[in-house]
Amino acid sequence: MVLQPAGRVREAGQDVTFCCKASGTPAPQKYSWYHNGTLLEGTAERSSGRLALRGLAPEQAGTYHCKASSEAGAIRSAPAQLTVLAPGQQSCRAEPEPSLVELPRECPQDASGSRYYNVGRCPASPCPGGPAEPSGCGGESGLCCGVRRMELRQVPCAGSVLPLKVVAECGCGPCARPRVLVQGRVTAADTGEPLRFGHIFLGASKVGYTGYQGSFTIEVPPGTRRLVARFVDGQQRLLDAVKVLPFDPRGGAVYHEVKMLRKKEPVELDGGKSNAIPLGEAGGREPVGELVLPAGAFLRPSGEVFNGTVEASVTFVDPRDVGTAGAASSDLSFADAEGEIAPLRTYGMFAVEFREGRSGAALQAGPVQVRMDAAQVGMAEHLQKMKLWSLNPESGLWEEEAVLRPAGGGRRRKREERTFLVGNLEIRERRLFNLDVPEDRRCFVKVRAYSNEKFNPYEQLEGVVVNLINLEPQPGFPSNPRAWGRFDSAVTGPNGACLPAFCDGRRPDAYAALVTATLGGEELEAVASSPKLNPNAVGVAQPYLGKLGYRRSDHEDAALKKTAFQINVAKPDPSNADESNGPVYSYRSLRECEEAPASANHLRFYRVEVDKYEYNVVPFKESDVTSWTGDYLAWWPNPQEFRACYIKVQLRGPQEYMVRSRNVGGGHPRTRGQLYGLRDSRSVRDPLLGDTSGACVEFKCGGMLFDQSLADRTLVTVAPQGSCRRTAINGLLRDYLSRHPPLADNNHTGAFSMLAPLDPLGHNYGIYTVTDQSPRLAKEIAIGRCFAGTSDGFSREMRAGEGTAVTFECQERPPGRESLFQRLLSAPAEA
Numbered sequence: 001m002v003l004q005p006a007g008r009v010r011e012a013g014q015d016v017t018f019c020c021k022a023s024g025t026p027a028p029q030k031y032s033w034y035h036n037g038t039l040l041e042g043t044a045e046r047s048s049g050r051l052a053l054r055g056l057a058p059e060q061a062g063t064y065h066c067k068a069s070s071e072a073g074a075i076r077s078a079p080a081q082l083t084v085l086a087p088g089q090q091s092c093r094a095e096p097e098p099s100l101v102e103l104p105r106e107c108p109q110d111a112s113g114s115r116y117y118n119v120g121r122c123p124a125s126p127c128p129g130g131p132a133e134p135s136g137c138g139g140e141s142g143l144c145c146g147v148r149r150m151e152l153r154q155v156p157c158a159g160s161v162l163p164l165k166v167v168a169e170c171g172c173g174p175c176a177r178p179r180v181l182v183q184g185r186v187t188a189a190d191t192g193e194p195l196r197f198g199h200i201f202l203g204a205s206k207v208g209y210t211g212y213q214g215s216f217t218i219e220v221p222p223g224t225r226r227l228v229a230r231f232v233d234g235q236q237r238l239l240d241a242v243k244v245l246p247f248d249p250r251g252g253a254v255y256h257e258v259k260m261l262r263k264k265e266p267v268e269l270d271g272g273k274s275n276a277i278p279l280g281e282a283g284g285r286e287p288v289g290e291l292v293l294p295a296g297a298f299l300r301p302s303g304e305v306f307n308g309t310v311e312a313s314v315t316f317v318d319p320r321d322v323g324t325a326g327a328a329s330s331d332l333s334f335a336d337a338e339g340e341i342a343p344l345r346t347y348g349m350f351a352v353e354f355r356e357g358r359s360g361a362a363l364q365a366g367p368v369q370v371r372m373d374a375a376q377v378g379m380a381e382h383l384q385k386m387k388l389w390s391l392n393p394e395s396g397l398w399e400e401e402a403v404l405r406p407a408g409g410g411r412r413r414k415r416e417e418r419t420f421l422v423g424n425l426e427i428r429e430r431r432l433f434n435l436d437v438p439e440d441r442r443c444f445v446k447v448r449a450y451s452n453e454k455f456n457p458y459e460q461l462e463g464v465v466v467n468l469i470n471l472e473p474q475p476g477f478p479s480n481p482r483a484w485g486r487f488d489s490a491v492t493g494p495n496g497a498c499l500p501a502f503c504d505g506r507r508p509d510a511y512a513a514l515v516t517a518t519l520g521g522e523e524l525e526a527v528a529s530s531p532k533l534n535p536n537a538v539g540v541a542q543p544y545l546g547k548l549g550y551r552r553s554d555h556e557d558a559a560l561k562k563t564a565f566q567i568n569v570a571k572p573d574p575s576n577a578d579e580s581n582g583p584v585y586s587y588r589s590l591r592e593c594e595e596a597p598a599s600a601n602h603l604r605f606y607r608v609e610v611d612k613y614e615y616n617v618v619p620f621k622e623s624d625v626t627s628w629t630g631d632y633l634a635w636w637p638n639p640q641e642f643r644a645c646y647i648k649v650q651l652r653g654p655q656e657y658m659v660r661s662r663n664v665g666g667g668h669p670r671t672r673g674q675l676y677g678l679r680d681s682r683s684v685r686d687p688l689l690g691d692t693s694g695a696c697v698e699f700k701c702g703g704m705l706f707d708q709s710l711a712d713r714t715l716v717t718v719a720p721q722g723s724c725r726r727t728a729i730n731g732l733l734r735d736y737l738s739r740h741p742p743l744a745d746n747n748h749t750g751a752f753s754m755l756a757p758l759d760p761l762g763h764n765y766g767i768y769t770v771t772d773q774s775p776r777l778a779k780e781i782a783i784g785r786c787f788a789g790t791s792d793g794f795s796r797e798m799r800a801g802e803g804t805a806v807t808f809e810c811q812e813r814p815p816g817r818e819s820l821f822q823r824l825l826s827a828p829a830e831a
Contacts, residue, residue: 003049004225005064005080009091009128010056012084020049020077022068030069036062058084067339074339078225083126091127092145096120096167100458101619104678107157116458117155119619120167122146124250124626127172144175147629150618159827163675165618165631178251178625178639180220181773185521186210186231188238189259189327199232203394220247226341228330228396231258238262239315239351242393242432244331246491248463251625253774254491255520256465259327264315268357271298272307279350280318288318288348288435289372289421298354299364309357317349320483322514325469329432330391332486334398336438343500344389344398344436345470345485347376351432366426372404372435374421382437388423389434398434401425439486441511442587443503443571446602448496448539449517449524453606455539457598461607462623463776464492464519468499471512471566484514494624496602498593501569503584508547508570516564517605520780522796523563524605529555540601544570544579550603565603611658611682614698617675622775630706632670635663635677637706642775644782645701645756646768648789649683650800651693651720653810656683658721663700666755668712676700676714683720684787686800694800695720696786698779701769702756711758715744719751720808726752728807733765752806762791766805 003021010016022028031049033040040051049066063079085091099121107115127143148171154161186195194214200207202218210216210231220227224247231241238260247254269275274295280288291314298306317324332344354363370388377383383406389398402423425433449464450456470486490497504510517524527538529552535545553564572579572586582601585593596602618634621627628639636642651657661679665671677700683693702713726749737743737754744753761767768786772778781794788795789802 001068001075001077001225004078004223005051005066006223007081007083007126009083009085009126011089011128012056012058012086014056014128015052015054016056016082017053018051018064018066018080018082020066020068022049022075024068024070024072024075026070026072028068028070028075032067032069034065034067035060056082056084058086060084069339073335074337075335076339076341085128091125092122092170092172094148094169094171096122096170099167099619099621101164101615102458102613103155103162104157104613104615104680107155107162117164118166119164121627122148122167122170124176126175142175143172145170146173146176148173150629150631162615163617163633165629165633176251176626176628176639179773180224180247180249180251181217181253182220182227182229182245182247182256183217183253183772183774183777184215184256184258186214186216186241186258186260188262189324190262195231195233195238195260197234199234201230201232201393202228217253218245220249226396228394230393231260233260236263239432240329240393241327242329242391242396244333244396244489246465246489248491248493250493252463252623253772253777254463254465255518255777257326257518257521261315261317261324261327263313263351263353266311266313266353266355269293269310269312270307271310272296275312277312277314279314280316280320280348282316282318283321285318285320286376287373288316288320288376289370291350291352292369292371293365294368297365297368299366301362301364306356306363310363311355311357311360313353315351319346319348319485322469322471322484325484325487326467328487330396330398331488332398332434332436333396334389334400334438341397343439343442343486343502344434345382345439345502347372347386347435347437349432349434352427354427364426364428366428367424368427370402370404370423370425370433370435371407372421372423374406377421383421385437386421387436387438388425389436391432391434393431398436401433404435439502441502441504441571443501443569444498444585444587444590444593445501445513445515445567445569446496446498446583446585446593446596446600447490447492447515447517448598448602448604449492449519450604450606453537455537455604455606460492460494460496460598461519461524462492462494462621463774464497464517464524464605466490466492466497466499466515466517466605468501469514470502470569471514495594495596495598498585498590500587501584503569503571505571505573509549509568511569512566513569514564514566515603519607520774520777522607522780523561525562525608526552526565527604527606528552528562529565537604539604540583541578541581544572544601547579548584567603611680613678613680615678617677625775632668632705632707633665633674633676634706635700636775637704638708641771641773642778643701643703643769643771644698644775644778646696646698646782646786647716647718647806648766648768648786648804649695649697649718649720649752650804650807651683651695651724651810652691652727652807653693653722653724654691654812655722655810656685656693657695657724657810658682659695659697660719660721661697661699662717662719664715666702666713666715668705668710671705671712684798684800686798689800692800694787694798694804696768696783699756702758713755713758715753716756717744717751717753718806720810722810723812724808724810725749726806727809730764730766730805733761733767733805736761736765763789763803764791766803768803 005018061084100116149169151168198210278287386404388402404421404423407422449461554560663676683695699716700714760769770782784794
């Protein structure tokens with residue numbers, strides 16, 4: 001499906017047009033349209049993927065999707081939502097929705113003991129188009145609900161007032177069009193070697209190359225619902241990787257680590273004789289099957305039989321090794337007879353490459369025989385459904401090649417008779433093949449990610465890539481708990497993520513799932529399951545939690561990583577009220593899963609980080625680029641490009657200290673002296689330096705404000721908690737500031753002040769600057785460099801003696817004496 005129908009908002013009586021377009025061989029000739037899943041009369045024989053509705057009535061609201069078909073099969077579009085407004089009904093309410101931000105800790109709590117303040121938000125929902133709107137086929141009205149007016153509030157806080165801008169009114173206006181990106185790094189699965197200057201394809205089109213370190217950035221084309229990217233090693237040492245990459249359609253960048261399998265070393269075959277190549281014999285395992293090539297099976301592209309020496313490379317992805325799941329291609333999906341994307345369960349994938357021994361010219365093969373050992377199939381019903389599939393590298397979907405049938409006369413090996421499933425195959429192009437069965441026992445698992453262990457609903461992380469690997473069933477139902485059968489990924493939004501998984505209603509432990517989560521390449525931590533399981537922390541109430549058998553990866557060995565959990569995917573019993581509230585939902589209850597409130601059962605990940613706090617005068621949710629508001633006091637002045645700046649502070653003292661940066665307007669006439677925001681960060685001890693810690697503290701970069709007309713050098717004041725005295729300033733930074741006046745007042749030795757540099761200084765100055773289309777990714781990279789003390793490295797271990805900007809000596813404070821940090825909290829004006 002190359003053009004998906006787009007959602008629309010209309011007023012009753014208006015017209016609307018939906019469009020879809022599919023590609024295939026042969027080209028699709030018939031399009032059918034469905035409203036809320038019901039075929040619309042008169043659309044089944046259309047040769048055009050257009051649906052025009054005139055004079056809309058309220059009952060025509062709902063979901064619309066199209067199905068394109070030909071003799072080769074069918075494909076269904078994603079559903080598009082049509083909203084029909086009654087006369088006088090508003091699609092964008094003027095009153096903002098609630099949205100809470102946390103105030104600094106020195107601010108008093110309200111009557112309920114909360115330090116959160118409602119700043120309001122406007123949902124980025126579409127507004128109805130007018131009569132002049134394009135007829136459809138990708139054209140959109142361009143109007144969305146957004147901020148129409150903001151108000152400045154003065155919040156009493158520690159003897160002074162804290163400025164805070166809140167949304168006062170919402171209204172329809174131009175839609176934000178943020179760039180939608182996927183970024184990441186491509187490496188070899190076995191050695192971690194980066195794919196240098198590899199080719200990147202979207203469909204049949206080359207869109208770019210990977211960098212020297214294997215990095216890549218792909219801009220997601222508008223209207224894309226399923227992003228299929230193919231990575232090709234120009235030196236042909238690694239297998240092509242076809243990946244379905246989740247992304248955030250609201251904008252920003254999502255980070256992915258892509259692993260590529262190394263091709264197996266070729267073996268020499270005699271093309272004039274019959275040959276058999278085992279599939280999956282590595283590690284001392286019994287082969288899953290074998291590829292049988294009869295004499296005369298090798299062909300040149302012209303059709304001429306080649307009987308000479310053949311170099312054959314057959315690389316097998318063995319699901320009995322859980323470590324191969326991350327390097328497997330695609331997402332194991334196919335289009336069924338109705339055109340719906342459905343899941344497969346794999347028993348192994350293999351890629352083949354045949355070349356002439358002397359010239360190295362590529363060879364074809366066929367017909368050849370694929371024989372699969374029936375003993376490797378633990379579920380008896382799968383023996384009747386086993387098929388051979390090949391991967392379409394452009395669509396990322398698996399296409400049926402042959403049905404595997406039981407064959408008599410199995411070969412004797414190790415004194416036992418073996419039964420094989422046999423299918424025939426012709427290898428005309430370099431593709432990946434798969435031994436799979438369709439599986440219809442499906443559920444959804446609800447997962448949320450949080451910024452800390454408090455699991456506050458207002459502190460959920462968006463843009464987290466959650467991965468779920470379906471593990472083989474437990475012994476006895478049928479076999480081998482270490483194998484995997486399928487993998488899926490999803491990106492968390494404002495309400496978490498719902499991941500598809502195989503499940504069973506008869507036996508809770510029939511299927512298991514291993515779940516991990518990453519943010520910008522950083523692994524998040526799962527909730528502990530030992531020494532005592534806490535249902536309130538895990539997010540699932542008993543007795544359902546016990547049925548799921550939740551276990552974190554370090555449950556039995558504390559030395560293991562804490563970044564994964566495993567559950568039994570127990571299908572909820574519809575007659576049991578304890579199982580009607582998540583975290584596992586039946587396959588037909590996807591909408592209930594997606595719309596479930598934060599109070600419903602769900603599974604959790606959280607971010608492990610040093611204590612930190614961020615306050616913006618103009619609220620902005622970094623995980624939702626559409627929440628950006630154009631304002632002179634906005635921390636991020638450009639919603640298309642985000643520049644993160646950090647200063648590294650060394651603290652010599654017996655403990656770890658909280659360090660604050662206070663950021664106010666420096667020279668711009670519209671912001672001079674006005675607060676942009678605050679940042680607090682706790683220092684991290686350097687394991688190699690005694691009584692020394694380091695803090696990477698964010699500050700507002702200098703540069704153009706949102707109107708892009710005049711630059712401002714932010715006045716940044718950095719002050720550590722405790723009795724600390726400034727003892728050193730980086731010489732290069734001091735010289736740079738003196739050569740770029742005016743100089744900030746640095747009379748107080750308990751703090752350091754500067755006018756933020758306009759240039760992107762590096763580790764030699766103790767300043768770390770990174771620009772990216774994702775604010776969160778820019779900050780992650782900058783923090784990693786700051787910890788490492790280099791301009792191109794990355795570390796999660798603090799090196800306090802490398803690349804610092806300013807040094808403080810700290811000691812235990814005499815009783816009754818306040819530090820400058822405490823005076824800033826209690827009486828900032830006097831301090």
